[in-house]
Amino acid sequence: MKFVKPPLEFLRSIIDKKTESKDIALDVYCSEKYLFREFFWMRLWMLTLAIRRFSKNRGICLDFGGGSGIFTPSLASGFDVVHLIDLCTEQANQVKSRLGLKNISVVTANVYEYDYGEGKFDAIVAADVLEHFEDLKGPIEKIYKWIGKTGYLYTSLPTENIYYRFLRKVFNKQKPKDHYHSAGEVEGFLKSEGFKKVYGYYHPLFIPIFPLFRISVWQKN
Numbered sequence: 001m002k003f004v005k006p007p008l009e010f011l012r013s014i015i016d017k018k019t020e021s022k023d024i025a026l027d028v029y030c031s032e033k034y035l036f037r038e039f040f041w042m043r044l045w046m047l048t049l050a051i052r053r054f055s056k057n058r059g060i061c062l063d064f065g066g067g068s069g070i071f072t073p074s075l076a077s078g079f080d081v082v083h084l085i086d087l088c089t090e091q092a093n094q095v096k097s098r099l100g101l102k103n104i105s106v107v108t109a110n111v112y113e114y115d116y117g118e119g120k121f122d123a124i125v126a127a128d129v130l131e132h133f134e135d136l137k138g139p140i141e142k143i144y145k146w147i148g149k150t151g152y153l154y155t156s157l158p159t160e161n162i163y164y165r166f167l168r169k170v171f172n173k174q175k176p177k178d179h180y181h182s183a184g185e186v187e188g189f190l191k192s193e194g195f196k197k198v199y200g201y202y203h204p205l206f207i208p209i210f211p212l213f214r215i216s217v218w219q220k221n
Contacts, residue, residue: 001055001078003048005041006070006095014068014094026068026091043203043213047127047156048074050199050217054152055079059122064111064143065129069095069104075125076101083116085109111142119148127156128213131181136189144194144220153195153218156203157183159211183214196221 012030031037055061058080063072066084069092075082082104084092089108096104107114124147133139147153160182181189187197200216202208 001048001052002074003045004073004077006073006099010098011070014091026070029070039204043156043215044071044074044127046201046203046206046215047071047125047154048078050201050215051075051078051123051125051152051154054199054217055123057122060120061123061125062116062121062146064124064126064139065132066092066125066127067129068092069106071125071127072096072101072104073099076103079103079123081105083107083121085111085114112138115142116146118145119151121147122151123147123154124151125154127154128158130155130186131157131160131183132178134178134180136181136186137193140190140193140195147220149220151219152198153190155186155190155214155216155218157186157214157216159183159214187214187216190218194221195219 008030011026015026015030028040029037055078060081061075061079063075063082063084065086066072067086069084072082072084072092072095080103084104085107087110089106092106096106124143130136130139143153195218198217198219200214202211203213203215204210
């Protein structure tokens with residue numbers, strides 16, 4: 001699996017100025033501040049490393065809550081078929097079209113109301129999405145159902161710790177109202193719902209010296 005960055009100017013051209021998030025959304029990957037922008041790209045690069053290590057047999061992947069489709073070019077290089085599901089997929093479809101990603105299937109739907117079926121996926125990626133669900137049980141039950149017995153779930157989650165809050169002040173970013181859970185809370189819920197953590201590290205530095213994000217790999221118990 002390759003780590004693929006879509007062209008920066010193209011990404012900037014598809015940002016919806018009326019609806020863009022004030023936190024971690026497409027806008028941070030297009031920031032004029034180079035170090036700030038690269039910090040978030042590095043998070044996806046680190047997630048790519050985890051997927052490359054565990055999902056060696058390609059197969060079918062789901063980008064759960066994939067939003068703008070920022071990660072689909074990378075996923076398309078590592079899996080035979082990639083599905084993306086989200087409530088808003090206009091930007092994801094533009095990424096798919098612009099980059100000619102023929103093995104990407106985009107579904108515009110509420111995950112509560114959609115069903116892929118039992119054990120469809122060899123891998124599911126939930127990159128900075130689970131903390132946005134006030135009630136974690138519904139989406140995690142869907143993920144548990146949709147992932148195969150030997151499949152892997154990959155998560156990236158903001159720690160929401162003191163360092164995270166400090167950097168929000170530095171970069172003048174407000175915590176979104178729909179950031180309901182910290183990384184620790186989400187991971188604790190995943191364990192209670194039948195997942196076991198098989199690998200994990202932190203961004204940046206890979207170790208918990210200055211932990212801002214947890215990147216973790218899961219399987220069913």
